[in-house]
Every structure is written in structure tokens, then in C-alpha cells.
Amino acid sequence: MPLRIGIALLTFAAFVSLAAAATAAAADPTPRDRDTRTPETRPAQDEVGHGPALPHHLAVFGGATIHHGHAAPTFGVEYEFRLPVWQYRLGVGPIVEGIFDTSTASIIAPAAFLHPWGGLKLLAAPGVEATSGHAAFLVRGGLGYEFHLGSWSLTPLAQFDWVFGGGLAQVYGLSVGYGF
Numbered sequence: 139m140p141l142r143i144g145i146a147l148l149t150f151a152a153f154v155s156l157a158a159a160a161t162a163a164a165a166d167p168t169p170r171d172r173d174t175r176t177p178e179t180r181p182a183q184d185e186v187g188h189g190p191a192l193p194h195h196l197a198v199f200g201g202a203t204i205h206h207g208h209a210a211p212t213f214g215v216e217y218e219f220r221l222p223v224w225q226y227r228l229g230v231g232p233i234v235e236g237i238f239d240t241s242t243a244s245i246i247a248p249a250a251f252l253h254p255w256g257g258l259k260l261l262a263a264p265g266v267e268a269t270s271g272h273a274a275f276l277v278r279g280g281l282g283y284e285f286h287l288g289s290w291s292l293t294p295l296a297q298f299d300w301v302f303g304g305g306l307a308q309v310y311g312l313s314v315g316y317g318f
Contacts, residue, residue, distance in 0.1 A: 192289060192317035193220040195229070201295070201311015203237045205304075210239035212309060218251050227253045233263055233278070235309075243269045245299070247278055257284035259293065267301055276301045282313070291315040 199214040214235030220226040229251035237243040247265025254260065263278040280297030297309040 193222070193226065194218070195220070195231075195291070195315050195317045197291070197293065197313040197315030199235065199295070199311055199313045201309060203299075203307050203309045205307040208239070210237050212237050212311060214245070216249070216313065216315075218249075220253075229253070233261075233265070241269050243267055245276065245278075247276070249278070253284075257286065257293075258282075259284055259295075261297070267299070267304070274301050274303050276304075278309075280309070284315075286317075289317045291317065 195218040197216045197218075199212070199216060201212050202209045203212045212235055214233065216233045217231040218229040219231055220229045231249060231251070233245065233247045233249050235245040237245070245265055245267050247263035249261050249263035252260040259282045261278070261280045261282075265276050265278060267274050267276050276299045278297055278299045280295055282293045282295035284291045284293045291314070293313040293315065295309070295311055295313055299307040299309060301307060
């Protein structure tokens with residue numbers, strides 16, 4: 139029963155973060171079709187490829203999860219909405235991953251993203267890891283560097299999951315994303 143409550147709360151938090159992002163986007167009076175700012179007032183994120191012009195980012199992830207010295211293939215999807223605050227350096231969105239080993243595990247986590255400089259990307263996410271008949275709370279922290287090719291991005295990532303009752307897992311891989 140506590141697990142169901144935890145999953146319900148995480149799902150609610152993800153929907154609230156997406157609703158807040160959509161509300162902020164709808165309230166943003168900045169026209170999306172033209173940029174009237176001068177180079178001195180334009181946020182630094184415009185130079186990187188995502189920001190006011192492309193606040194949405196959808197990416198697929200492929201990599202490996204290393205836990206207790208054993209590596210397992212890991213695939214997932216992540217969505218990020220850049221919030222119109224602090225020069226579009228903050229983002230929110232869900233992460234969904236699958237770890238394919240002798241038993242399949244799924245991770246669902248609402249995440250907060252920070253882009254402090256250039257393509258550097260930091261993330262923090264509370265979430266749930268579920269396997270057959272078992273679920274555990276986890277906290278994920280990670281970093282990556284986004285390389286942009288127009289609207290596309292290529293991001294090598296290093297992430298660390300602290301799974302309550304399961305220890306530390308390392309997740310390494312590459313994300314391919316599209317900003318829109």
C-alpha cells in the first residue's frame with residue numbers, strides 16, 4: 139500500500155510540473171516567431187541551441203546500468219520543458235527508463251534540470267524503481283554535456299541512482315534529443 143501511494147504521488151508531481159510548464163508557456167508574452175532582443179540582452183542559452191526559441195526537448199537514451207559490478211543494458215526516454223525563468227536555464231520533466239537484465243526493472247522519475255553554463259546539464263530526480271513484485275524509492279543525480287546540431291542534440295551522460303535498500307547504481311550512456 140505505501141508503494142502505491144508513493145507511485146501516485148510521483149505521478150501527481152510529474153503532472154503538476156508539466157501543467158506548470160504549460161501554464162508558464164501560455165503566459166509567456168514573448169513572440170516565438172521573431173526575436174527582438176539585442177545580442178547583449180539575449181540569454182546565453184540561445185547560442186547553445188535550446189532556450190526561448192525551443193523550450194521543449196525530447197530525448198531517447200541508450201546506455202548501461204552498473205550495479206554490484208554487473209552491467210545491464212538500459213534504454214529510456216526523457217522530456218524537458220525549459221521554464222521562462224533565469225534565462226531558460228531551469229527545466230522540468232519526466233524520465234522513464236528500462237533496465238534489461240535477468241529481470242526487467244523500470245524507473246519513473248519527475249526530474250529537475252539545470253543548465254548553468256554552455257551545454258552543461260545537471261539533473262536531480264526522485265523516483266521509483268519497479269521490478270517484478272518489488273519497488274523501491276530512488277534518488278538520481280547526474281550530469282552531461284549537450285552538443286547541438288541545429289535542433290538536434292547529442293548528450294553523453296553519467297548518472298547515479300541511490301536506490302533505498304539496494305545501494306548505488308551507476309548509469310552511463312548517450313542521449314539523442316530534439317528541441318522544438
